[in-house]
Amino acid sequence: MARSSADDLDLKRACEVAIEGTKHKVFLSIRVAKSRGVWGKAGKLGRQMAKPRVLAITTKSKGPRTKAFLRVLKYSSGGVLEPAKLYKLKHLSRVEVVQNDPSGCTFTLGFDNLRSQSVAPPQWTMRNKDDRNRVIHSILNLCKEILPRLPKVVGVDVVEMALWAKENTSSVTNQVNTQVGPDATDMAQNGSQVTVEKDLVSQAEEEDMEALLGTYVMGIGEAEAFSERLKRELLALEAANVHALIENEPLVEQVLQGLETATICVEDMDEWLGIFNVKLRHMREDIESIESRNNKLELQSASSKVLIDELDKLLERLVFPPEYAACLTGGSLDEVRVVKCIEACEWLIGAIHSLEVPNLDPCYEKMRAVKEKRAQLEKLRSTFAKRALEYLRNYFDTMVDFMINEKSFFSERGQLKRPDHAELRFKCRVYARLLQQLKNIDKNSLRAVRKAYCHGLNLFLRREAREYSNELRASIKVAKCPIISLETGTGPNQMGNVDTSAVSEAYSKMLAAFIPLLVDESSFFAHFMCFEVPANVNDNRNNSSELRALNEYLQALLDGIQEDFHALVDWAFKIDPLRCISLHGITERYLSGQKADTAEFVHLLLDDLETRISTQFGKFVDEACHQIERNERNVRQMGVLAYIPSFYDLANVVPTLAKFYHQASESYEQACTRHINMVIFIQFERLFHFARRIEELMQNCTPEEIPFQVGLSKADLRKMLKYSMSGVDKTIYAMYKKLQKNFTSEELLPSLWDKCKKDFLDKYESFLKLVAKIYPSEPIPSVSEMRDLLASM
Known part of the structure; x- marks a missing residue:
């Protein structure tokens, strides 16, 4: 026999996956064909409309109770099972096998809760009668186990069902035990027990029926005759039963009266139990309501306590001392009360911060009291x-006016007074902490205070610098040096008689007095006015925006003071232009010593002075060169060195001039080399021109090929040597006279002549080596002969 689909574990698992999440357990699953029949019409089962479906009997446990369901599952387009219909078995009222189906495998299920009874119920067709009996048998067993009533079964022979159950219960039970598990096994065992002991007939009746059937089967050959005989005997048995019931009518009446009395008692008890149940339900609801209100009251009490604590803390923030308010809004800010004002400022800043998130819980931020307090x-x-x-603006203005009007702060005629700002800074430091608090309270007001301070102190510093510079120039009596002039014959002898060193000393005093002062003022201003910049500008923590703002204020504080330094430099240049050299050294020394300062204005001032001094000295040099160029043909040659006789002497004393000295020496050496080469080539032009042609040809020709070139034959070599070496002593003497003619300084000529002889011998030696490669057999004067000739002159 073919295997039933009810034993297909894959089908069972597919059903479990389809109803996953519903907490239903699959008791039985089997494949069926669904068709739609028509009431009152016979012979048509509608198999042409049959659709494949799966019937699944499922159970769901809810506490001690168990519910049974009949599920219809269909196949999706992808061949996957999905739920289609769900029926509760407690509403199953009728199971009817369709008589029009000769195979007996088609049946319908009637439910009493269906809304429309006019539509024919679906017909379920099994593959064989075993599958049909198995489904009906499983439904009846579940109904007997967990439901108070059984559905009506129509069209099924009771004897046939009993015999089938006896033959198939053990196998079904074993299969279910193997496939489903403990729960389904228990259900199957219970079902089999119900079928055997509590089913349509008892075990004894079943044995008698088997014996009877055996007797009848042995004597009867046709089933129809046997069936008719059984019907007649059944009618006889029913008549006998009716007669027995009629005879026992009094007993039945007593039983019915007892049942009626018991029913009345039960109904009364049920009514009382209903009343008590209602009262208990109301009482339970009252208790739950009381407990809920009690919990809310406890929560409200705890919340109120926490709220009161939070409000107390908030009130502490909202209350401010009246003496602080009076100090902030009125009264003087003199030295006596400034300490109290600083305390009030500290309290005010702390109070403002305490009312800001995150110091204040965001839930309080929009409270009216908090907004009013913040306002x-x-x-x-x-x-x-x-x-x-x-x-502070009035205080700074008054202080600066007092110092400007007080003459003791400035230099006077005959009395050079070095600037001293100790008293000024002492008066300002009193309000240093107040400025710090003002920065925390209102930065815009602090910026206005900074501007007022810079404006007032700038007037005082410019006045100090002007008076000091004027007195410096007035106290120094130095005759003005004459301007270098070739036209009037002014030379180094006239310039060397004037001592102008006092000019450099005056400039040095000016820088010594004001450069440290300006640096200190810059540093004091940065700290006094609460700039957050480090002392070292190379610090990585430097705030570039703060430093930029500081330099802008320092520009306003010190701007204009450079005019007096410029005036001093111009005055020194007019007295002695050569003083620019010492002024440049002094300026560079101060500039190199101030690189680590935050006072950018001081660096700019020193850079500007250095540039101005270099410009002035450049003008002087340009004018001297212009006079030399303009008068070189009209005046006796004096040379260049004579016009700056003190430069080389100053270079030994002033370290700053060392680099300029080396530059001048290098330029001098280069000029001497160029001049010597010119003199040598003028006197021995043909000799060295011949050598240059050989060097050019050797780049492309071998030494053996060169004597065959035009103008480079041995005859040409002998002709050139005869022209160049005949009277060579006179040629060398002419070279010496050429050097002597161009120099007025006799002390430079010997060294220059020695260099000329050395360079000539080097060039001549190179010429001999070159000729020896090309013309090895030609006699030429040697280097030693030429050296002896030069030494004898």
Whole structure:
């Protein structure tokens, strides 16, 4: 026999996957064909409309109760099972086998909760009667086990069902035990027990029926005759049963009266139980309501306590001392009360920060009391910032006016007074902490205070520099050096008689007095006015924006003071232009010593002075060169060195001039080399021209080929040597006279002549080596002969 689809574990698993999440357990799953029949029409089963379906009997446990369901699953387009219909078995009222189907494998299921009874119920067709009996048998067993009633079965022979159950219960039970598990096994065992012991007939009746069937089967050959005989005997048995019931009618009446009395008692008890159940439900609801209100009251009490604590903390922030408010809004800011004002400022800043997130819980930020308090604090801050700005601005103006009008702070005629700002800084430091608080309260007001300070102190510093510079120039009496002039014959003898060193000393005093002062003022201003910049500008933590702002204020503080330094440089240049050399050295020494400072203005001032001095000295040199060029043909040659006789002497004393000295020496050596080469080539032009042609040809020709070139034969060599070496002593003497003619300084001629002889011998030696490669057999004067000739002159 073919294997039933109810034993297909893959089908069972597919059903479990389809209903996953519903907590239903699959008790039985089997493949069926669904068709739609028509009530009252016979002979048509509608198999042409049959659709494949799967019937699954499932159970769901809910506490001690178990519910049974009948699920219909269909195949999706992808061949996957998916739920289609769900029926509760407690509503199953009728199981009817369709009589029009000769195979007996088609049946319908009737449910009493279907809304429309006019539509024919679906017909389920099994593959064989075993599958049909198995489904009906499983449904009946579940209904007997967990439901109070059984559905009506129509069209099925009771005897046939009993015999089938006896033959197939053990195998079904074993299969279910193997495939499903413990729960399904228990259900199957219970079902088999119900089938055997509690089913349509008892075990004894079943044995008697088997014996009877055996007897009848042995004597009867046709089933129809046997069936008719059984019907007649059944009618006889029913008549006998009816007669027995009629005879026992009094007993039945008593039983019915007892049942009626018991029913009345049960109904009364059920009514009382219903009443008590309602009262208990109301009581339970009242208890739950009381507990809920109690929990809310406890939560409200705890929340109120926490809220009161938070509000107390908030009130502490909202309350401010009246003496601080009075100090911030009125009264003077003199030295006596400034300490109290600083304390009030510290409290104000802390109060403002305490009302800001994250110091304040965001839930309090929009409270009316917090907004009003914040507005009051903002008003206090604005009021104090205006008062502090006005007071400090007036204070600085008054202090600067006093110092400008006091003559003892400045240099006077005959009395050079070095600037001293110790008293000024002492008066300012009193308000240093107040400025720090003002920065925290209102940065715009601090910027206005900085501008006022820079404006007032700038006037005082410029006045000091002007008076000091004027007195320096007035105290030095130096005769003005004459301008270098070739036209009037002014030379080094006239210039060397004037001592102008006092000019350099005056410039050095000016820098010594004001450069450290300006650096200190810059540093003091940066700290006093609360700039957050380090002492070293190369610090990685440097705030570039703060440093840029500081330099802008320092420009306003010190701007204009450079005019007095410029005037001093111009004055020194007019007295002695050569003083620019010493002034440049002094300036560079101060510039190299101030590189680590934050006072950028001082660096710019020194750079500007250095540039101005270099420009002035450049003008002087350009003018001297212009006079030399303009008068070189009209005046006796004096040379260049005579016009700056003190430069080489100054280079030994002033270290700054060392680099210029080396530059001049290098230029001198190069000029001497060029002049000597010119003199040598003029006197021995044909000799060295011949050598140059040989060197050019050797780049492309071998030494053996050169004597065959035009103008380079041995005859040409002998002709050139005869012209160049005849009277060579006179030629060398002419070279010496050429050098002597171009120099007025006799002390330079010997060294220059020695260099000329050395360079000539080097060039001549190179010429001999070159000729020896090309013309090895030609007699030419040797280097030693030429050296002896030069030494004898």
